[in-house]
Amino acid sequence: MNKVLDIPRVNAKNMTDKEFFYGHKACAGCGGSIAVRLALKVLGERTYTALPAGCMSAVGFIFPQMAFNSNAIITTFPGAASMASGIAMGAKALGQKDFKTVVFAGDGGTADIGFQALSGMIDRNDDVLYICYDNEAYMNTGIQKSGLTPYGTQTTTTPAGKNLPGTLTHKKNLFEIIAAHDIAYAATASIGYPQDYLNKVNKAKHTKGASFIHVYASCPTGWGTPTETSVEIAKDAVDCGLIFLAEYEDGEFKLNRNPKEFASIPDYLKKQARFKHLSDQDIEIITEHRDKKWSRMRKHWL
Amino acid sequence: MKTNKIFISGDEAAAYGVKLCRPHVIAAYPITPQTITVERLSEMVEKGEMDGEYMHVESEHSAISVCMGASSVGARTFTASSSQGLLYMAEGLHYASGGRYPIVMMNANRSVALPWSIYGDHRDSLSLLDCGWIQVYVEDAQEALDMMIQAYRIAEHKDVLTPMMVNLDGFILTHTYELVEIPDQQKVDEFLPAFVTPNKMSFEEPKNLAFSSKPDDNTEFKYQQNQAVLKSIDVIKEVDQEFEATFGRKYHDMVEEYRCEDAEVVLVAIGSVCGTVRVVVDKLREEGMKVGLLKIRFMRPFPEQEVKDLAKRVKAIGVIDKDISFGYEGTVYTNVNSAISKVENYVYKSNFIGGLGGRDITKAEIEDMFHKLYAGLDKSREEKVEFFSLNVETNE
Ligand SMILES: Cc1ncc(C[n+]2csc(CCOP(=O)(O)OP(=O)(O)O)c2C)c(N)n1
Ligand code: SF4
Ligand SMILES: [Mg+2]
Numbered sequence: 001m002n003k004v005l006d007i008p009r010v011n012a013k014n015m016t017d018k019e020f021f022y023g024h025k026a027c028a029g030c031g032g033s034i035a036v037r038l039a040l041k042v043l044g045e046r047t048y049t050a051l052p053a054g055c056m057s058a059v060g061f062i063f064p065q066m067a068f069n070s071n072a073i074i075t076t077f078p079g080a081a082s083m084a085s086g087i088a089m090g091a092k093a094l095g096q097k098d099f100k101t102v103v104f105a106g107d108g109g110t111a112d113i114g115f116q117a118l119s120g121m122i123d124r125n126d127d128v129l130y131i132c133y134d135n136e137a138y139m140n141t142g143i144q145k146s147g148l149t150p151y152g153t154q155t156t157t158t159p160a161g162k163n164l165p166g167t168l169t170h171k172k173n174l175f176e177i178i179a180a181h182d183i184a185y186a187a188t189a190s191i192g193y194p195q196d197y198l199n200k201v202n203k204a205k206h207t208k209g210a211s212f213i214h215v216y217a218s219c220p221t222g223w224g225t226p227t228e229t230s231v232e233i234a235k236d237a238v239d240c241g242l243i244f245l246a247e248y249e250d251g252e253f254k255l256n257r258n259p260k261e262f263a264s265i266p267d268y269l270k271k272q273a274r275f276k277h278l279s280d281q282d283i284e285i286i287t288e289h290r291d292k293k294w295s296r297m298r299k300h301w302l
Numbered sequence: 303m304k305t306n307k308i309f310i311s312g313d314e315a316a317a318y319g320v321k322l323c324r325p326h327v328i329a330a331y332p333i334t335p336q337t338i339t340v341e342r343l344s345e346m347v348e349k350g351e352m353d354g355e356y357m358h359v360e361s362e363h364s365a366i367s368v369c370m371g372a373s374s375v376g377a378r379t380f381t382a383s384s385s386q387g388l389l390y391m392a393e394g395l396h397y398a399s400g401g402r403y404p405i406v407m408m409n410a411n412r413s414v415a416l417p418w419s420i421y422g423d424h425r426d427s428l429s430l431l432d433c434g435w436i437q438v439y440v441e442d443a444q445e446a447l448d449m450m451i452q453a454y455r456i457a458e459h460k461d462v463l464t465p466m467m468v469n470l471d472g473f474i475l476t477h478t479y480e481l482v483e484i485p486d487q488q489k490v491d492e493f494l495p496a497f498v499t500p501n502k503m504s505f506e507e508p509k510n511l512a513f514s515s516k517p518d519d520n521t522e523f524k525y526q527q528n529q530a531v532l533k534s535i536d537v538i539k540e541v542d543q544e545f546e547a548t549f550g551r552k553y554h555d556m557v558e559e560y561r562c563e564d565a566e567v568v569l570v571a572i573g574s575v576c577g578t579v580r581v582v583v584d585k586l587r588e589e590g591m592k593v594g595l596l597k598i599r600f601m602r603p604f605p606e607q608e609v610k611d612l613a614k615r616v617k618a619i620g621v622i623d624k625d626i627s628f629g630y631e632g633t634v635y636t637n638v639n640s641a642i643s644k645v646e647n648y649v650y651k652s653n654f655i656g657g658l659g660g661r662d663i664t665k666a667e668i669e670d671m672f673h674k675l676y677a678g679l680d681k682s683r684e685e686k687v688e689f690f691s692l693n694v695e696t697n698e
Contacts, residue, residue, distance in 0.1 A: 045508075046505055048375070048503060050371070057514075058514065060510075061510055061512070061514050062513070062514050063513045063515045063516070063519060066510035066513065067510075068508075068510050069508070071503035071504070071505070071509060071510075073371075073374055073503065073510070073511040073512045074511075074512040074514070075367065075370075075512070076363075076367060076393050078363055079364065079366075079367035079370075079393075079394065081364075082365075082367035082368050082371070083367045083368070083370055083374075084371060085364075085371065086327065086357070086367060086368035086369060086370060086371020086372040086373075086374075087371040087372065087374060087375055087503075089327050089355050089357055089368070089371075089372055089377075090327050090371060090374070090376070090379070092355070093326035093327055093354065093372070093377055094326060094375065094376060094377055096375075096505075099505070117360070117361070117363070117364045117367065119360065120359055120360030124357070
């Protein structure tokens with residue numbers, strides 16, 4: 001049995017005032033930087049942080065202006081999980097105790113190019129918490145489609161036009177793919193629900209071996225949204241059911257939020273320039289996809 | 303002196319060498335002809351003969367990445383690869399040298415697909431000559447073992463902090479059995495102290511590593527990295543001298559000259575083919591020809607000074623390349639030629655390309671190369687880049 005349920009909950013009152021990620025060059029309202037900042041507050045000083053190429057490493061390590069107030073390192077784009085495995089094992093081999101190794105990787109760095117290394121890391125059950133901040137595209141290189149870009153999204157490599165609605169594929173089912181490794185702890189989260197996210201990070205912190213969190217993290221620059229609405233949009237995504245909050249623990253899935261009624265999908269989509277072009281038919285496809293997923297989750301995960 | 307000799311293959315010799323160096327973390331992925339090394343190391347870990355951890359990575363890209371991660375917190379690391387695997391690591395090879403992680407790697411030299419071939423040549427490592435690693439090429443199993451020990455001393459030296467690749471010819475060395483002396487662990491411990499580096503993350507002194515640089519400072523980082531590799535020339539010499547004093551074996555640092563004192567015509571080569579060239583040199587010497595061998599041990603840093611010293615004394619230099627930089631010439635030749643061009647006297651030169659994909663280079667072929675170099679001296683042959691013993695028609 002995983003004992004992580006016994007740990008005290010994290011809240012705004014008992015969380016540290018210390019900052020571990022500041023002075024970086026992320027855009028105003030960057031959801032990824034919120035995900036990194038909050039998680040590091042939970043993880044604390046005795047943390048090794050590894051970040052692959054992607055926005056968070058690009059904005060945090062511009063020599064000589066280093067933005068992490070604790071140990072941090074950039075990895076190759078495909079090598080975040082494996083470098084973190086090496087850090088965790090190297091530190092253990094040197095006799096270090098009571099520390100955590102964490103990865104913050106983008107959706108592309110996780111679901112696409114870094115997936116092989118991540119699968120290996122979980123397979124070996126290396127003592128690493130892997131957090132995927134999902135902004136639904138390759139943002140650092142200028143908003144290209146990734147395996148986690150949802151249907152209909154306009155990106156620079158899936159332009160919407162007369163012939164195509166933008167992205168043609170749905171998001172990879174990352175959470176369940178990770179769970180299929182029979183990982184000790186995995187969860188989905190959103191920066192729109194920070195309390196939920198923080199406590200999932202805390203659970204993962206106290207999990208021995210590999211753990212994984214998929215956190216939805218808005219990107220005003222790539223999504224075409226006002227900078228002050230980042231947290232709100234990330235909440236809307238959950239409320240309309242396109243993003244779900246769940247956990248996988250001790251071999252069981254658990255749905256953390258099961259709203260009686262969903263908020264409006266069109267309202268969520270129409271706030272974002274990346275979805276402005278969508279037709280009613282596209283929105284129907286998106287809604288159908290959501291409903292199918294939820295009926296499956298409700299049947300098996302409740 | 304008491305000796306402890308056992309009959310083992312080159313791959314096993316490398317494994318014994320690594321074991322004596324007590325790495326904290328070993329991460330490797332199997333590929334012929336490197337596999338025996340990682341199998342032996344796994345056995346040593348299983349039997350408790352080694353304290354280190356063996357990480358079963360899912361690819362070579364992850365192997366080098368794990369080594370970098372472990373090195374970034376101050377652990378001693380080892381990996382091994384070959385051919386396709388080495389190329390799959392390529393991104394990490396540059397990353398490791400730029401990050402100044404003194405990882406030691408055994409590379410079993412093997413041909414590169416296509417066409418597929420598991421047999422030896424030098425196209426894998428030579429195509430990665432510019433990735434910032436120190437590259438040494440050994441001639442036998444004993445040298446393979448000994449160079450593992452020397453490699454950690456060189457790579458971890460505070461002025462060097464550069465990863466090092468120890469290259470063994472696939473099959474010819476990796477799978478051939480020889481009597482190899484296993485050095486005493488206590489002596490190795492004295493020769494190779496624990497790895498200490500300021501270039502690491504720690505809780506006492508947190509650091510942000512592996513950062514980005516701007517055009518304003520990138521060149522300076524690369525200048526410093528180049529200086530470090532150049533500096534390793536002195537370190538290689540010191541370490542070899544100290545190694546001889548401790549273990550009684552010497553490898554002549556950057557290069558080894560064989561019967562070159564009064565030589566007129568010299569063949570230059572890397573790796574195991576040097577053994578065959580020695581035999582031919584002895585034979586031709588008996589016949590009164592003034593021939594010699596220059597065994598290049600380190601391709602990076604390159605032994606420019608040693609090649610120049612030789613070029614000043616001889617009339618003709620031939621270079622054997624088990625590789626080809628398509629559209630030009632062999633890579634060893636390009637490097638040797640550049641050094642020769644810096645001496646004032648004229649030296650006749652030629653490049654002999656062959657032994658690709660595991661084809662044996664015979665004594666007769668080497669003898670023929672010496673004769674061709676003599677032909678160059680009396681002007682009956684032009685300088686050229688030649689694929690020797692071809693079985694296809696050429697219109698040359
Ligand atoms: C091997 C390799 N291929 C491509 C790149 C270029 N690259 C750097 S970051 C990036 C996109 C990152 O996207 P994601 O992982 O989603 O993170 P984000 O930038 O969105 O935060 C790409 C394609 C690279 N650095 N390395
Ligand atoms: S582009 Fe998006 S993810 Fe990247 S820094 Fe800006 S807001 Fe953050
Ligand atoms: Mg992204």
